[in-house]
Amino acid sequence: MEALEEKEEVEQTPEDVISLNISDFINDLEIDVDVEEASVQSNASDFDWSSIDTSHLPSSYKTNSQQEKELLQLADHFFQQYTHLCPDRKPLFIHPLNECGVQKFVSTTVRPTVLPYPDMYYWSGCASFICDYLIMEPLKCPITPPSSLYSPTTILKYQRGNCFDFSVLLCSLLIGAGYDAYCVHGYATLEICSLDQTQELCPRLRKPPEVPEEEDPNKYRIKYPLEPQSQFELQRKAKEEETESTQEEEREEEVVMEVEKPRRDPLHGLRVHAWVLVLSGKRKVPETFFINPFTGNHHSTTDESFLGIESIWNHRNYWVNMQDCRKGCKDLSFDLSDSFCWEMMFSESNKASQLPTESPQKDTDDMENEEISMSFEMPLSWVAQIKVSCREYENPFSRGRKVILYDKAKLEKWAAYANDDGLVERLTVYADSDRTEELEVKEWFKHREDLLYMREMNRQTQLITDHFRPGHPLLLKAHSYTSLEPETGHTVEFYHTARVDGLCKRFETAAEMTEYFMGREDFLHMRHIEFGERDQRMENTRLTADANHRPIVQIKEYFHRNPEKPADEDIEERIFMVIDDVIQLTYHLELHDTIASKVVFCRVIGREKREDEIFLSRENTVKYQPWSSEKHKNMRHLYDLLWELRAEQRDLKQQVRDSEAEMLNILMVREDEEANIKLSVSVYSTAKREQQHEAMV
Structure with a gap:
């Protein structure tokens, strides 16, 4: 510590300097924008965060306990060592301001919580709720982390936030549900950071993997000889056909790439993003994966959309990535116990970690500091209990509905009972990227008494197909038609086991x-x-x-x-x-x-x-x-x-x-x-039953 204060100049060798090489990767990029352009703010939200009322917040939001003050001192000490040893690295996101303007260590902002809803016990349910309930706000500066990190309770109250807000809230729910989850501060592509899914295939349109066909078991059957043909002629024809097909495919690809070619991002590799890391092991997770909190989608750790990691944290500790990210995240090791790959702020014995280049010689003051560090324990989260009411859980869309644009598709979502016909989701497939010509429309319904749950409409043939759940009085399973008039072409499928x-x-x-x-x-x-x-x-x-x-x-x-x-x-x-x-x-x-x-x-x-x-x-x-x-x-x-x-x-x-x-x-x-469409009230829909009771009273 004294060596840092006296600023001793020590000759450093490549072996002495520990650097993440993320900065080397960034420096190698050819950036065609000025420094001023790099710091230009993104499209700001219309919501004014400075006008929120903080007077009702608990005292833990406005002050720091003695434990929190000690934690901030240790975090500052760690940050100084990190800056001294890795001068080319970007500043760590370690103790931003909260909504009351008080510095809080990021790990204490994570509040593990279990919500009393069945879907929220699984990562997919938690991620889906967060991305539906919150409104995405871009970072003020796309290449630097935010200066503040609000509590998950405030984010839930105002139903909006940036990627760091999304990640902390999602991580809190996942840890509460038993997952080994971490918030990640790193870098991602423009599409990930800006929630641009217009180049992606809609998940509803993804086909399941094809099962390979079994070979003909009758391999001993008689094979009749074919007519004799010249092998040279066959090879020549095959080569000509292959050349023609290759040239045709190349021409088509050039046309498609020219029309749908994404614009070059001058800030590629610099855009800051936050997401969630889920390690394998707990909750029988077979493989480590990422969750993009903006979409709630599962991503492999080798996904090229994620370009690098600076640090990760949970409610217990904070780790700095010490691995090379020149090739993104695909070669990263997520063994957090490996000190060569991850620099841990607090060791597992709850004592401050010692960076490898720290001098082994310590004076009496250093010994005293170490004794204090060894006895230090991570304070409890300063965040109040996270609560989500039944009404909020069942109606997650603050704007009434949610619209997601995909490649040649548009997905619309509504809360249950928001529409009189029970419509909760609609997928429109288009013929072009401009979404002007509709090809197909699929609609999903909930809580209909006629048990209709999906409707497919072909805009070209005008064919409509209704799908029903088991239990319809007429035992209907599906009904395809162009008109409900008789003898106009109807295909009806039944649940045959009930007939x-x-x-x-x-x-x-x-x-x-x-x-x-x-x-x-x-x-x-x-x-x-x-x-x-x-x-x-x-x-x-x-x-x-x-x-x-x-x-x-x-x-x-x-x-x-x-x-x-x-x-x-x-x-x-x-x-x-x-x-x-x-x-x-x-x-x-x-x-x-x-x-x-x-x-x-x-x-x-x-x-x-x-x-x-x-x-x-x-x-x-x-x-x-x-x-x-x-x-x-x-x-x-x-x-x-x-x-x-x-x-x-x-x-x-x-x-x-x-x-x-x-x-x-x-x-x-x-x-x-x-x-005469009628909706049934689910016994699990507390909010709807309360609404019905109020209407009756």
Whole structure:
């Protein structure tokens, strides 16, 4: 300490000087701006922080305890040594002013807190709440840390702050939830610092990783020889095609890069940012990662958007990064016990750390200072208890909604019950970067009594798809349509396990209807119905299912293989040509068979059709059953089969009429649900239930 005060000049060798090389990295950058331009303030917020009322704040905000004063002295001592040994490094962010103008050590600004909400027990819930609840304010000077750091309680009260405010509040919640979290003071790209996500893909549009296709297990199958071809000609053609495709891709990439090329940032590598570091270990975190508090997104420690780290801290200690950041953060070690990588302010035994170049010779005063340091303990946080009410938790958007712009997409968010239709989120996908032509719109809903939770709208085809949660009275899972008018093209999906008939999907137009089944005992998996044109002289009505039905032309049914039956008795396809009075059966094949057995029953030419009559002769029966036994080839067996098919045809026609009536009922119910939208109040929504109670009183 005396050596620093007397300013002894000591010849320093490269081995004696410890420097983070962040400054070397910054000095190597070609900055095309003047010093004055570098210190120009960013777009200032309209909110005036100097006008906030601090009179009601506790005394811990306005004064320092004896422990805090000792802590500030130790921090000053550490800062002086750091400045002396690393003169090229940027000043540490160590004891800024709080909202009352009092110096506070950054570690004591972190207040570990557990909030009584299930989502807040996980890092994703905490990060999502912080980025939604707070309004982002840029730093006054983009290349220097702020001169003040307000308490998390004040930040929550006014719902705004800079990256350091976001990080301290998020870190407080994460530590309270059991995570090994730290606030980070470092450098990041312009997009990260300014919350610019216009070059990023919206998380809602990210596709899950593709599962590699399995190779064909039948590798011993016969491979027939191909026609002989010249290898030289094949290589020449392949090379020409590759060259053409490469040139085309390069031209397209040049056009895209020219149009969407981001502007060069003259302050690249200098922009100060704060974020949160979560180390692996606690809460079963498998891998260390970053959290950008502005977006709440998870980032790898190798993410190139994060350019370097100066220091980190939590509620117990403060560490200075001593590693090279020329390549960003991807090569950094986050083993905080490694003294070569991280310089700790207080050792684990709660005594002040000793920098490697400090002289081993100490006088009596130094010994006394060391004894004081060894007995020093980190004081408790001066911040009051962090509280978030139910109303604030359920309505995090201070401006009513939140709008996020992505690459060719826009995401809008609302609080639950903010919209009468239950809308909480809307994603609009555009065809261009200027967001002028809409391609697709997705909407998410909550607390709707009709259990609708998502709606997809294709702006080009005008196709709308509604998705429902389990529990709808009509067992709806999804409904695709362009209009709620009947016979205009509807695809309805059901929760088939809740249906007696196992129907999972139905597609209907004016001319046809197709139904798909799952898990049926009769192995039926598809039914296709063709309709004719209805009588135009009769009036069409939607109120009765029996009014002017469409004539049924043909019914086709497809069955899976029933292993308990012989193949020549197990029907694979049956066709009822109702108008022509023809029934056609096609049977399954055995493994060694090549031609399927078939039976066709036709109407005798010149004979009138009668519903209650079954006329069978060799003239109206065509059968081809090469693999069947003799008992299946006699006329008695065919007569019994035809009798059963006639009865099933009558039942099928009634089932088709029931399906038509069900579709009409679905459309009527959905039209009524959309006209009279009702929201249910969740038992967990305390604020909404209180609001309802107040309205009733």
